[in-house]
Amino acid sequence: MAALFEAQEVTKQFSNHRALDRVSIEVPENSIFGLLGPNGAGKTTLIRIINQITAPDNGQLFFQSEKLQPKHIHQIGYLPEERGLYKKMEVGEQALYLAQLKGLSKSDAQKRLKFWFEKFEIQPWWNKKVEELSKGMQQKVQFIVTVIHEPELIIFDEPFSGFDPINVNLLKDEILAIKERGATIIFSTHNMASVEELCDQIVLIDNSKKILEGSVKAIKQEYKSHTFELAYTEAKKDIKTLLGDDFEIISNSANEESQLAKIKLLNGKDQNDLLSLILPFASIISFNEILPTMNDIFISKVKGNIKE
Amino acid sequence: MSKIPLIIKREYLTRVKKKSFLIMTILGPILMAALFIVPIYVAQLKGDVKTIGIIDETGLFLDVFKNTDNLLFIPIDEDLETAKQNIVKNDLYAILHIPGTELSVPETGVLYSDKQPNIVVKDHVQNVIRKKVEALKLDASGVDPEILNSIKTKINLLTIKINKGGEEESSSTELSMAVGFISGLIIYFFIFMYGAQVMRGVIEEKTNRIVEIIVSSVKPFQLMMGKIIGVAMVGLTQFALWVIFTVIIVSGFLSIFSADVTSYQSSQLKLAEGNIPQTEALKSGGANEAAIAIFESIQSINFIVIIGAFVFFFIGGYLLYGAFFAAIGSAVDSETDTQQFMLPLTAPLILSIVLAQFIMVNPDGPVAFWLSIFPLTSPVIMMIRIPFGVPYFDLFLSMSLLILGFLGATWLAAKIYRTGILMYGKKISYKELWKWIKY
Numbered sequence: 001m002a003a004l005f006e007a008q009e010v011t012k013q014f015s016n017h018r019a020l021d022r023v024s025i026e027v028p029e030n031s032i033f034g035l036l037g038p039n040g041a042g043k044t045t046l047i048r049i050i051n052q053i054t055a056p057d058n059g060q061l062f063f064q065s066e067k068l069q070p071k072h073i074h075q076i077g078y079l080p081e082e083r084g085l086y087k088k089m090e091v092g093e094q095a096l097y098l099a100q101l102k103g104l105s106k107s108d109a110q111k112r113l114k115f116w117f118e119k120f121e122i123q124p125w126w127n128k129k130v131e132e133l134s135k136g137m138q139q140k141v142q143f144i145v146t147v148i149h150e151p152e153l154i155i156f157d158e159p160f161s162g163f164d165p166i167n168v169n170l171l172k173d174e175i176l177a178i179k180e181r182g183a184t185i186i187f188s189t190h191n192m193a194s195v196e197e198l199c200d201q202i203v204l205i206d207n208s209k210k211i212l213e214g215s216v217k218a219i220k221q222e223y224k225s226h227t228f229e230l231a232y233t234e235a236k237k238d239i240k241t242l243l244g245d246d247f248e249i250i251s252n253s254a255n256e257e258s259q260l261a262k263i264k265l266l267n268g269k270d271q272n273d274l275l276s277l278i279l280p281f282a283s284i285i286s287f288n289e290i291l292p293t294m295n296d297i298f299i300s301k302v303k304g305n306i307k308e
Numbered sequence: 309m310s311k312i313p314l315i316i317k318r319e320y321l322t323r324v325k326k327k328s329f330l331i332m333t334i335l336g337p338i339l340m341a342a343l344f345i346v347p348i349y350v351a352q353l354k355g356d357v358k359t360i361g362i363i364d365e366t367g368l369f370l371d372v373f374k375n376t377d378n379l380l381f382i383p384i385d386e387d388l389e390t391a392k393q394n395i396v397k398n399d400l401y402a403i404l405h406i407p408g409t410e411l412s413v414p415e416t417g418v419l420y421s422d423k424q425p426n427i428v429v430k431d432h433v434q435n436v437i438r439k440k441v442e443a444l445k446l447d448a449s450g451v452d453p454e455i456l457n458s459i460k461t462k463i464n465l466l467t468i469k470i471n472k473g474g475e476e477e478s479s480s481t482e483l484s485m486a487v488g489f490i491s492g493l494i495i496y497f498f499i500f501m502y503g504a505q506v507m508r509g510v511i512e513e514k515t516n517r518i519v520e521i522i523v524s525s526v527k528p529f530q531l532m533m534g535k536i537i538g539v540a541m542v543g544l545t546q547f548a549l550w551v552i553f554t555v556i557i558v559s560g561f562l563s564i565f566s567a568d569v570t571s572y573q574s575s576q577l578k579l580a581e582g583n584i585p586q587t588e589a590l591k592s593g594g595a596n597e598a599a600i601a602i603f604e605s606i607q608s609i610n611f612i613v614i615i616g617a618f619v620f621f622f623i624g625g626y627l628l629y630g631a632f633f634a635a636i637g638s639a640v641d642s643e644t645d646t647q648q649f650m651l652p653l654t655a656p657l658i659l660s661i662v663l664a665q666f667i668m669v670n671p672d673g674p675v676a677f678w679l680s681i682f683p684l685t686s687p688v689i690m691m692i693r694i695p696f697g698v699p700y701f702d703l704f705l706s707m708s709l710l711i712l713g714f715l716g717a718t719w720l721a722a723k724i725y726r727t728g729i730l731m732y733g734k735k736i737s738y739k740e741l742w743k744w745i746k747y
Contacts, residue, residue: 015743048730051523051524053520053523053524053528053730054730073524073525074525076524078520078521078524079521080517080520080521080524082517082520082732083517083518083520083521084516084517084518084521085516085518085521086322086512086513086516086518087516088322088326089322097314097318098521098522098525100311100314101311101314101315101522101525101526102525103525142521145521
């Protein structure tokens with residue numbers, strides 16, 4: 001897959017700290033790309049550089065293999081984390097204004113807005129002032145003006161904050177639909193569950209440096225701890241004695257019907273070795289690998305980074 | 309397509325549609341018209357007549373107190389103590405007691421009243437007594453009052469400007485002062501009112517957090533310029549409406565009251581002349597001469613230059629300050645934080661108004677010259693100087709510097725602005741601002 005957007009060795013220095021230190025990212029076309037990192041890591045700076053709000057001190061930026069330049073602004077949509085609307089302005093008028101700033105003609109903007117307002121069921125609010133809207137509804141308006149010009153690249157910075165679970169789902173569906181349509185999405189969030197759900201690729205930035213990148217699947221594989229969860233009954237022997245030194249039993253608990261053990265493989269043993277040891281002495285109900293969550297990986301990587 | 313027109317349109321429409329704009333547009337002319345109308349109207353009113361009782365123990369003054377429109381003088385036969393007790397019963401405003409004296413010429417009088425007598429009454433009484441006493445003293449020293457009257461002369465000094473061609477132009481210092489000061493004052497208020505609006509607009513965008521959405525589609529510079537220009541157009545609209553409405557209201561009022569006004573004016577004229585007895589011929593001649601002189605000096609002021617300069621300095625001054633106001637707005641989080649930056653910025657403007665009187669007295673001095681060249685003070689000071697006649701070189705220099713100043717200010721402000729609008733929750737110092745500019 002070709003890269004839609006590429007940053008090479010981007011460095012940004014503010015007067016007293018370095019926000020980005022030779023960060024390179026490659027956002028594949030038509031993917032959802034997770035931009036992760038703790039607060040103050042440099043994500044917002046990178047996003048602002050992509051949006052050409054600020055310029056990097058060093059490094060190259062490419063959009064569709066072309067050097068990033070002002071004309072690309074119309075092909076990028078941006079929903080900032082710090083977002084708001086003019087409170088005293090009417091909703092429709094404001095949406096029109098923002099859509100026109102994105103380069104749409106007035107009639108075009110009107111047509112598209114009508115479609116989106118109906119889709120999100122906020123048509124009756126067209127003539128209301130923004131301050132009369134609930135926060136969730138304001139967020140919907142902001143979402144609409146982010147995607148209204150059908151950009152090739154859309155950047156969402158914490159898009160779900162302030163939404164109730166129903167609207168979070170609505171938004172997730174929209175984001176997936178936008179990807180379906182062919183757009184590429186950069187998705188910055190602290191919500192790791194939604195990262196696992198939505199992202200194809202991620203990059204983790206901490207302390208202004210990139211510390212991890214790759215596809216979600218590959219990263220999970222890479223960071224797995226070879227731990228398995230085993231549910232069984234009718235054990236004829238204690239599994240501790242059964243397994244010996246090649247396996248570490250992290251936990252073993254019993255409930256009414258079965259027993260549940262978490263077992264880590266040691267000394268290069270694989271899961272088949274484990275199963276063949278247990279199989280003769282117990283009846284196995286379920287057996288599966290425990291993969292680390294993105295949350296675990298995030299925390300361990302960022303903590304490890306501090307130690308280094 | 310440039311997006312500045314879109315931004316200008318939004319800034320303009322949202323402000324013009326506000327209720328406060330409508331209210332100000334209506335109230336402004338009413339207030340301005342009131343400035344013209346109220347004095348005339350008040351003059352129409354006859355104050356209530358005040359009666360003053362006189363106890364004159366010298367017997368010299370009874371016939372010099374002539375009744376006026378507002379004051380009625382009556383002699384009282386009672387002695388002072390009874391009169392004082394009867395002041396309310398007799399419906400008297402005050403009692404004037406002139407005690408008898410051993411001297412040939414009395415020099416004291418006492419005004420008794422149950423409330424503090426007003427200053428007009430006091431002055432009137434004092435004047436009448438003084439004149440009589442002076443007359444008595446002159447009489448005593450043998451000077452003929454007629455001689456004295458013939459010495460008193462009213463001087464009507466015409467000031468005549470000689471222009472380069474050697475032609476004479478009559479001018480009126482008072483008129484120049486008025487035209488200059490009023491136009492300077494209007495510029496001053498305009499910069500303050502609409503400059504502050506720019507600043508508030510920027511702060512609003514910042515605190516609403518909409519600014520990041522907008523700067524992802526337009527350059528911060530475009531947003532800033534759009535706002536400054538949009539607000540300027542609001543100001544010009546309001547100003548134009550004010551002028552139109554004021555003219556309508558004042559002319560409407562004058563057409564209703566015109567008859568009364570002329571009679572008021574003529575009575576004023578009589579009053580003024582009444583003080584100085586002159587021969588009838590001299591009087592009318594003097595009045596005509598004065599009227600012609602004023603008329604001539606109105607013509608002598610070059611209104612095309614003044615109006616042209618006014619529009620230029622009005623807009624130029626606003627744009628210069630507007631850029632700075634926008635920069636301040638971008639650097640702070642709320643209006644309460646603006647104080648530390650507002651004071652140094654507005655000091656030159658306030659100084660211009662404070663120095664206005666000095667400039668009017670000395671419109672060609674070095675202070676006036678330098679302040680009318682310096683872009684931060686020139687919009688007000690130059691307008692004060694212009695009606696007195698300013699060399700075209702000065703005017704040209706001042707205008708060029710104002711344009712340069714505006715460009716410089718915008719460049720500087722844009723640097724602060726683009727960093728400031730994305731900076732939250734940080735108290736900004738001058739040192740920090742300097743970093744943004746260098747950056």
